[in-house]
Amino acid sequence: MSADRTLAPFGRRRAVVVSERRVGAYSILELADRDGPAPQPGQFYMLAAGAGWGAGEDERPFLPRAFSAMGGAGGTLWFMLETVGPGTRRLATLRKGEAVWALGPLGRPFARPEDGRRALLCGGGIGLPPLVFLSGALRDAGLDAVLQLGFRDAAHAQVAAGFAGAQLATDDGSVGHHGLVTDLLAAELDADPHAVVYACGPPGMLEAVRRLCVARDVPGRLALEAGMACGYGACFGCVVPLAGGGYARVCVDGPVMEAAALAEIPAA
Amino acid sequence: MSPVAFCGLELAHPVLNGSGTFDAIAARRVFGDALLAAFPFSAFVSKTITLAPRDGNPPPRLWEAAAGMLNSIGLPNKGLQRYLAEDLPQLAQLPVPLVTNVMGANAAELCALVEACDARGEIAALELNVSCPNVATGLDLGADPASLAPVLREVRPLTRKPLIVKLTPNTADVARVAQAAEAEGADAVSLINTLRGMAAHPDGSGRPWLGGGRGGLSGPALRPVALAQVAAVAERVAIPIVGMGGIQTAAHARQFLAAGATLVAVGTESFRDPTVAGRLGLALADLAAQSGTAAP
Ligand SMILES: Cc1cc2nc3c(=O)[nH]c(=O)nc-3n(C[C@H](O)[C@H](O)[C@H](O)COP(=O)(O)OP(=O)(O)OC[C@H]3O[C@@H](n4cnc5c(N)ncnc54)[C@H](O)[C@@H]3O)c2cc1C
Ligand SMILES: Cc1cc2nc3c(=O)[nH]c(=O)nc-3n(C[C@H](O)[C@H](O)[C@H](O)COP(=O)(O)O)c2cc1C
Ligand code: FES
Numbered sequence: 090m091s092a093d094r095t096l097a098p099f100g101r102r103r104a105v106v107v108s109e110r111r112v113g114a115y116s117i118l119e120l121a122d123r124d125g126p127a128p129q130p131g132q133f134y135m136l137a138a139g140a141g142w143g144a145g146e147d148e149r150p151f152l153p154r155a156f157s158a159m160g161g162a163g164g165t166l167w168f169m170l171e172t173v174g175p176g177t178r179r180l181a182t183l184r185k186g187e188a189v190w191a192l193g194p195l196g197r198p199f200a201r202p203e204d205g206r207r208a209l210l211c212g213g214g215i216g217l218p219p220l221v222f223l224s225g226a227l228r229d230a231g232l233d234a235v236l237q238l239g240f241r242d243a244a245h246a247q248v249a250a251g252f253a254g255a256q257l258a259t260d261d262g263s264v265g266h267h268g269l270v271t272d273l274l275a276a277e278l279d280a281d282p283h284a285v286v287y288a289c290g291p292p293g294m295l296e297a298v299r300r301l302c303v304a305r306d307v308p309g310r311l312a313l314e315a316g317m318a319c320g321y322g323a324c325f326g327c328v329v330p331l332a333g334g335g336y337a338r339v340c341v342d343g344p345v346m347e348a349a350a351l352a353e354i355p356a357a
Numbered sequence: 358m359s360p361v362a363f364c365g366l367e368l369a370h371p372v373l374n375g376s377g378t379f380d381a382i383a384a385r386r387v388f389g390d391a392l393l394a395a396f397p398f399s400a401f402v403s404k405t406i407t408l409a410p411r412d413g414n415p416p417p418r419l420w421e422a423a424a425g426m427l428n429s430i431g432l433p434n435k436g437l438q439r440y441l442a443e444d445l446p447q448l449a450q451l452p453v454p455l456v457t458n459v460m461g462a463n464a465a466e467l468c469a470l471v472e473a474c475d476a477r478g479e480i481a482a483l484e485l486n487v488s489c490p491n492v493a494t495g496l497d498l499g500a501d502p503a504s505l506a507p508v509l510r511e512v513r514p515l516t517r518k519p520l521i522v523k524l525t526p527n528t529a530d531v532a533r534v535a536q537a538a539e540a541e542g543a544d545a546v547s548l549i550n551t552l553r554g555m556a557a558h559p560d561g562s563g564r565p566w567l568g569g570g571r572g573g574l575s576g577p578a579l580r581p582v583a584l585a586q587v588a589a590v591a592e593r594v595a596i597p598i599v600g601m602g603g604i605q606t607a608a609h610a611r612q613f614l615a616a617g618a619t620l621v622a623v624g625t626e627s628f629r630d631p632t633v634a635g636r637l638g639l640a641l642a643d644l645a646a647q648s649g650t651a652a653p
Pocket of ligand 1: 133150154155156157158168169170171172173174175176177178215218313314315316317344357419420421422559
């Protein structure tokens, strides 16, 4: 095992759906991945349905899709999906016993908090899976973590009922703070700046978190998204711009990147 | 398994990677040494290297098409000096011969690239990318035999390593370009590179989705075009052909070999299935042994 990530077995493998359930606006997929190693929080997988991949609208999906592990232990993997197009739609209709091609775990995981800093975990919408995974791992390591989750509305926020103690925000004010999850983050940083920020969510939210971290000189670890073809560094398709110029590949240099290393995060 | 002869190299099977579709150094970070133990390709082709470093195109760089994809990657690379200093020692650890793919904006640049690569023992062969449709500055040398020939005439004497010319499909008569390459001393040709394409932004504005504007189409959507071009080239040249474009299965690869290719390459399918080329290699090596096309 290399220090900076858990290595993926070379080759995609067949995982089997153990359970799938709908929670509000999202789907939770549980896969049996008996031969795979346990992922670290922040790592992701490239997934494709074992059958019926390529038969959707415009003949898509063709390429596999990237999903963060929401948990993984003992040969079981958990994912949370939001249906936004043909790939997520197909995966969300998988039933118990059906096969999924899985490649992973991929990418660099979240680094642990340094020098006694308090961990602030800030997730927007479908950005929550890696943060929920991280908060469990920190708790198991005896470390405190504040989990803050932002959603569009109550249907999306429903999934948060499973995470006791999380601070919530919704755009429409139906649950928790009426406003942005980054408001909650700024308030925590005001209260105690000796912190390290972990964030995942849509590009606009991550850009707001990046600015907050840079402005306050607080370490920030952002789990990024980008359109991907391969997930293992082969295609050079998944780049984000760097503060010093040039680009980094999200799949191999990320998905977790230090806020200070990034230039403005491009809108989707 | 009996080896396949190609330009003086003995390869374990007939399947390579398409340039720019597999980064062996990144893959080793992801998969560890398991990559070396089961390396899928019988020779490794580098991504295109240019004289100066390139950042590549702004994102988005990918678009999924029906049965394929468009890319506007824009040939990001470290530039020749850092490739030689940083990447070559790592690529030399691969269990297969190394083909370095280079592109120059003019004959002088190409000569500098070829001379520098010729001096390095880690490099077994050179592939000249005269075809990438993504880069506004890159000359579209490969579209026109009359512009390709004089450049090859300057480059050819600079190395005794096998020289593969990677042809562009974005031309009226690819076989004439292949003939020009053969006449100027190319040891082999490879084809096809990506077909020029464009994706409209899903917001309906009519602007292109890809950061680079135009892109290159790859994957199964390309395969019938690739097969026709390989067959057309095979009818007109005697030098070996590396056939590629949408190959996903051993059956597809056999179609390219039957059309006249000596080797095949897999690109986009490796994105879906990183070990597919190794399985095709096993299946095809058996075929070569049976039909007697293997090297003695
Ligand atoms: C590291 C990482 C982790 C992720 N984790 C999760 C997760 O845990 N849960 C989750 O639900 N999602 C996650 N995602 C996002 C997920 O990968 C995408 O939502 C998914 O790929 C969408 O596929 P689709 O076919 O459903 O939608 P697509 O149709 O691919 O649409 C998604 C977006 O891509 C663009 N698009 C539309 N058409 C095309 C096209 N033809 N080609 C290219 N782009 C197009 C549009 O901007 C569109 O909004 C993650 C992404 C990354 C990179
Ligand atoms: C993402 C991507 C990057 C590529 N980069 C290069 C490159 O750097 N140099 C080159 O000569 N060809 C490049 N190609 C072309 C491939 O080597 C190959 O010719 C083409 O993709 C057709 O094969 P395929 O359908 O199996 O992918 C690239 C193709 C893709 C999809
Ligand atoms: S998704 Fe292919 S390089 Fe990152």
